Amino acid sequence: MHRITVVGIGADGWDGLAMSSRKIVREAEVVMGGKRLLDTLPWAWWQERVEWPASLEDALATLLAEHEDKKVAVMASGDPLVAGIGGLLVDAVGAESVEILPGLSSETLARARMRWSYEQTSLVSLEDHEVRRLVQHLAPGRRLIVLSGDGGTPSSVASLLRERGYGGSTMTVLGDLGAITESRTEARADAWADRVSPELNVICLECVADPDRRSATSRVPGLPDDAHATGALARDLRTAALARLGPAAGDLLVDVGSGAGCVAVEWVRAEPLARAVTLVRGAGEVREARAVGTELGVPALELQEATDEDAVIAALVALDAPDAVFVGPRYLSAAVLDAARGSLKPGSRLVAQAVTPADQAMLTGQFLELGGELVRLQADVAQEAAWQVAEPTVQWSLLL
Known part of the structure; x- marks a missing residue:
């Protein structure tokens, strides 16, 4: 039986730990953690x-097995359940074997320094x-607290913001939060000089989009066609499919042949806590889908x-039961639909689209x-002198 206590520790180290947390650490037979915290x-x-x-994730199970019958304390930064080791340990040995003693997270400290409320911010881990x-x-007006990977992350973020039309965003980099060496650097992304920030830092972003980029920032499905690879489903067909698929937190989608994973990409964009598996034709499409x-x-x-x-x-049979399956025109057949239905659990969604008369029938x-x-979709687009008439697409959706 595992006996693991995860102790959150701040940048002020041992001196900042509560007496109860110190007692746990002193009485442990084994103390695990990163070198910086152990020191x-x-x-x-x-x-x-x-x-x-x-490579902690690969080695964690072996390390825990070696000390299964001992009293183990694990040192973690701040709140172990905020982008930390806590979640990994709970997944590895079960919640009943893990006790969490959190410290102040870097997110909490950053919000305090910025005077931003919880309701006004979103957390992103890089x-x-x-x-x-x-x-x-x-998104314009959004406030983000970004957990950096290292001292070079702020410069990389500034470069990305400039590239994506968010150069006017204000970046506040808080280094060594809670320590006597705590620092603060603030500048617009388009004026951010390449520099190395403190290794431990949090980036607070106030997003400001260039006027001509505002329309490209929404996470609502239906990105412009040129955002995806050649051969992807047209914009209105993607939108119609995702409206029936219904992305939700924790749900798994299997995207079968939408074209370089375009439906899967917009599924995860719409709900970042959802997952998607994409079945593609070959290595070339794998590269395209990954790039997009x-x-x-x-x-x-x-x-x-x-x-x-x-x-x-075979892939549909082997996958864990998904919550939604999309079957695009390229892979559509009665056999694939049967396999898709068989893979789904109760309450799941199946959406398929057909272009040819035989497949529509x-x-x-x-x-x-x-x-x-069953709906027939036809999105005609106005040209200068006339309508460009599209071929109709039939979409079938089923709630199991």
Whole structure:
């Protein structure tokens, strides 16, 4: 049985710990944590100190198994459940085996320094150095507290803001929060000089968009066609599909053949706590989907190659039961729809779109047999002298 207590410690180190937290650390047989935090603790000859390895997620299960019957204290920065080790430990050994003694998080300290209320701010973690993850959170007037990966993150964020039309945003970099070396640097992103900030820093952003970029910042589905790769579903078809798929926090979508994962990308943009797996035709489309996802702030898009119908069906069978499946025209068949329905759990959503008359007739048959909603979509676009008439697309959606 694991006995793990996670102790949150601030930049003021051991001196800032409550007496109850100090007692936990002193009585532990094993103390784990990063080198910086372990170095703040007084020496204790009776304890084993275990420094986190470079790849913690891969090694965590082994480390915990080696000390399963011992009293373990884990040192964490601030609040262990805010982009910290706390969540990893709970997932690894279960909530009943982990006690959390939080300190003040860097988010809380940053809001206090900025006088920003919780309701006025959103938290974004860039501790994995995926700076483009910030893109999906940008919106005019929004206040963001960004947890940096290192001292170079602020300069990378400033560069991204300039590139994305947010050069007028105010950046306040708070270094070493809570320590006697605490610092504060403030400037607009378009005036941010390349510099190395303190290794431990938090970026507070007040987002200001260039006037010509405001329309491109919404997370509502329906990005312009040129935001996606060639061959992606048209804007109005994506919007119609996502309206029926209904992105929600924690939900998993399987995107089958929307074209370089365009539906999956907009699913995650609409709800950052949702997940998406995209089935694509080959390595070229994998590269396209990853590039588009990164550009639009979804760098962690899950991609799988499925070159034919059999591979798609096998992938649907192997995946954890999703909450929604989208089947695009390129992969559409009765067999794929059967596999998609079989993979879904009760309360899930299935949406399919057809372009050819044969596929449209097949979807009509599915509708007559199983119910749901069948609509015909046709988005004609006005040109200078006439309408550009689009081919109709039939969309079938089913709530299981």
